[in-house]
Amino acid sequence: MTMKQVRVGIVGFGTVGRATADIIVKHADLIAHRSGVRLVVTAVCRRSSVQPQDTPAGACAVADWRRLLKDPNVDVVVETMGGTGESLELLRSSLEQGKPVVTANKNLLAEHGDELFRLAASHNLPIGFEASVAGGIPILRVIHESTAGDRLRSVHGILNGTANYILTQMESRGIEFAEALSEAQAAGFAEADPSFDIDGQDARDKLCILARMAFEGRLDVAHIPTCGIRHVRAIDIHSATRLDSTIRLVGSAEQTDAGLEVSVRPWLVSRRSMLAKVEGVNNAVFLVGDKIGTQMFYGRGAGGDATGSAVVSDLIEIARDFAAGQMNAKNISGFLSSRELVLSDRPKPASWYLRLTVKDQRGIVARVAEVIAREAINIDSLEQEPHLPKDRVSFVITVEPVSEPVIRRAVDTINGFDFMVEPVLLLRMEE
Ligand SMILES: NC(=O)c1ccc[n+]([C@@H]2O[C@H](COP(=O)([O-])OP(=O)(O)OC[C@H]3O[C@@H](n4cnc5c(N)ncnc54)[C@H](OP(=O)(O)O)[C@@H]3O)[C@@H](O)[C@H]2O)c1
Structure with a gap:
């Protein structure tokens, strides 16, 4: 019995797109053996020309992604061009034409994920997006499954x-x-x-x-x-x-x-x-x-190989279903649910690090300490960096746990002092 082929078109042939093609070509037998499906790159796209030696064997190279989408030899589309303009158009068009997509584009999903997952669900098609977060770490699959x-x-x-x-x-x-x-x-x-x-x-x-x-x-x-x-x-x-x-x-x-x-x-x-x-x-x-x-x-968390490997993991999952004629949209409730996550309006207390950079003058520490005391914040430590020029002296204060609005009020007041050379650097301290 001949093994089912699933034909891949890659739009965006840069770091991740090329690495994805490379993994598909170099690991073709391994992927076929493990998944029962043979992935083949049939088209690649980028606006500048692709050298013949860089094009996967048997694939065509095009400059306009619309041509790639129309190609009857493309079953699944990979979006690795980035941005939120043309990539949004590409994903919309691909889903509307019945082609599942895999994307590495967190920016696109963070901004337009609701629309895209709804569209995918309405066409009963998946969007693979493992590569969009933390490169090669398969964290989305862990959370979902x-x-x-x-x-x-x-x-x-x-x-x-x-x-x-x-x-x-x-x-x-x-x-x-x-x-x-x-x-x-x-x-x-x-x-x-x-x-x-x-x-x-x-x-x-x-x-x-x-x-x-x-x-x-x-x-x-x-x-x-x-x-x-x-x-x-x-x-x-x-x-x-x-x-x-x-x-x-x-x-x-x-x-x-x-x-x-x-x-x-x-x-x-x-x-x-x-x-x-x-x-x-x-x-x-x-x-x-x-x-x-x-x-x-x-x-x-990044790099062509690690990210391309996450793209290929999505391609394999989609290709298995495609080959079995069982395409379906994953139920990604974080994007499909109508429930809004409620953000806290009472942040938990935390310890804070404040670095002040000041023009040195008498009484600065007392004035800063007074502001902090007025907010009922307890200072944990205070240290001045030695041997700094008088017009740019830094000192660091750490404070015991208080909620962010409280420490921010104190920081806003301190930032208003005329001896401040630059705004306070405020860092949350790990519990
Ligand atoms: N690099 C990483 O480590 C990494 C990790 C995780 C996720 N990602 C994500 O993966 C995506 C791609 O990143 P990358 O690092 O591979 O970028 P890249 O190296 O800049 O590659 C982008 C490719 O897309 C092509 N392109 C851009 N606009 C296009 C258009 N309108 N039509 C056709 N081709 C177009 C570019 O070539 P032309 O300019 O010649 O068209 C280039 O080949 C981004 O969404 C990024 O956030 C990257």
Whole structure:
């Protein structure tokens, strides 16, 4: 009996698209043996020309994705071009033409997931999106399938490899943010425009998808408070070390009695914590559930091979159903449910790290301490960095647990003082 072939068209033939094609070609026999289906790349698309030696054997290369969609030799479409404009059009058109899709695009799903999953359901077609969160870590499948019998309480972790690389370079070599960023760009770990990664939007989009999946409700990505690592300085890493801690950009969604607490921001984490042990471009996702306790999923969160491997895992799942003539939309309740996730209006108290940079003058500490005392906040420690120029003195205060609105009120007042050189850097401290 001949093995059923499923023909794949890849739109966006860059890092992830090419790696996906490469895995399909190099692992063709392995995939066929394991899945009973032979995946074949029949078309690739990007606007600039594709060299013949880069095109998978037997595939055609086109510049317009509309041509690829019309191609009767394409059964399943992979979207690896990114963005939210043409990629949205591509997914809509593909589903409307009855072709299932696989995408690595978290930005698209965080912004347009509701519409796309509804459209997919109405056509009884799946959207594979494992690659959209944490690259090669199969975390979405774990939430959808492996923990389906448990009630999840929290999903949090390090979701952006670029920011983590920069922070761990600052930590291991004592360099400033700007130097670590330009090294990350030179090493290919950061884009020419790095703002999506360092300002937290990339982690925010991934967290939005994770939270929807874990807590089964809709969540507007714009409602996730997001702060990146742009303002973290070498002095903060140094102060963190003195506190036996380090700094990590953490996306966190936690179900509390008052609703969902969700944010992306840099945290001060204990050196002994598992978060601190995640280094370089790696990602880690922690799931906390009533029955499973705490589980950690760790690995390469980006890069062509790891992400392409997640794309291929979705392709195999879809191809099996396609070959069996049993196409169906997955019930992704986080996108299909009409329930909105309720955000907490009473955030849990936490300890905080405040770094102040001031023009040195007499009485500063007393004025800052007075503001903090007025909010009934207890100071845990106060330390001034020695040997700094008088016009740019930094000191660090850590405070005992208070809720965020309370510490923010104090920070807003402090930021209004004329001796402040730049706004306070406020970091949440890990429990
Ligand atoms: N790189 C990673 O590690 C990683 C990890 C997880 C998820 N992702 C996601 O995967 C997607 C792709 O990322 P990437 O790193 O592979 O990007 P990339 O290297 O920049 O590749 C994008 C490809 O899409 C093509 N393209 C862009 N617009 C197009 C259009 N309108 N029509 C046809 N082709 C178009 C580009 O070529 P032309 O400009 O010549 O058209 C290029 O070949 C993004 O959504 C990203 O967020 C990436």
